[in-house]
Amino acid sequence: MNDLACRDLIQAVERASSPAQLVSAVQALVASGEAAAIPTLIAVLGYNNPVAAVAAVDGLVSFGAVAVQPLMEQLDEYNYGARAYSIRALAAIADPRAMDVLIPAAATDFAPSVRRAAAKGLGSLDWNLLSGKARSHSQALALQTLLSILDDPDWSIRYAAVVGLSALAHSPDLRAQIQVHLKQIGDADVAVRSRLLLAQKVLSDV
């Protein structure tokens, strides 16, 4: 595809005048596979069209590592809906460079949707991309952050923290440590308790 054709596809997204038009324009742009589409796809996350946003997230995830830096730089500070989609994309790409935004998002964002996505993402980053010392340092930070939100008043944040911890425990360096933590956690909420039980079961089956 040449630059001109890509520019046309980008303009079609920017000029879409109905929700349906926007969705098909985003799908066409994603299908182009051109990295020049990334900033536009990130902008779509803030258009308040969930179908288009999901298509854009899928597209961004398919770009993988190339999309990580732009997603981090273009994180929307003023629109928590857009921010949640960006965090979901970063979590799915799983590049550990995203730690720098995932940790504050999980720990201090005001929007539960953002925090949940970040908590889940912190557990499932691709640690193999880091070398020994950086890996253990980053994993320790992720673990610390997830443990710190386990007593959040919002059940859904605690649930997401358990999901994050459960995924983090796939890393052999952390398994034993997380198993000990999981045994000590109790929760007043039935749903969170069920998820804790599942996390413990998965770990004991490994």
Next chain:
Amino acid sequence: MLESSAQEQPEAIAQPLTVEQAIANLRSLDLSLRYYAAWWLGRFRVRESAAVEGLILALADEDHRTEMGDYPLRRNAARALGKIGDKQAVPGLIRCLDCSDYYVREAAAQSLGMLGDFTAVPPLMQLLSLGVDATAQVSGRPHAVEPCEAAIEALGSLGATQAVQLIQPFLNQPVAKVQYAAMRALYQLTGDDSYGQRLVQALAGDDLKLRRVVLADLGAVGYLPAAGAIASCAVENSFKLFALKGLLEHQSNSGTGLSDGALEVMGLMDSLL
């Protein structure tokens, strides 16, 4: 309930209040302090007997009336007593079902549904005695003749099987929320799968706000066959998570350990984070 269940009233206006102050404020000369205290005691589920007694007294309040003749303090007291969950409130709440203020009757019906006391069943059925005519809008006011949705849901939660025939006609009147309430209650009261399936079909409706209502109904009854449809319907993830939580709680309460149903629901919840 846009993002979190805690956001029922703006937290930003919340001044720091202690339990003792809130209870004392129920008798304040400043009516706005009384109104706020009643909400606050419910929000923080203050179960102390002085709070419950003060709120029960507030159910019969005559001081706080609007020009329209409404009773704002009674509304907040009725809502709070449902959240606090003390059955001593039942007789006072039943009397509120006769209040001239629609929203007091609605709050009382909702709270009686939460308190789980079967003596509320006949008066709740009485609220529906006009049948589907009670769903008509009152002219000049933004509400119907009776809070049918709240009364039907309460009868469903209370397991009032004697109300099945009374509720059935509400499936076929035009107000969608009342239809859904009838499906939800009839599913609870009869266990008939077809009512659950009708709720699932309603998830494909055109109106986002109504889809959110259906999600809450499916969560409230814990209808497991809806799990996949809940996860894939066109509503914000927060609402889907809350609905699936209802399904999961239902699974967890009805057995020990992790059932296949619970595992399925948690898999879907994980994917929505």
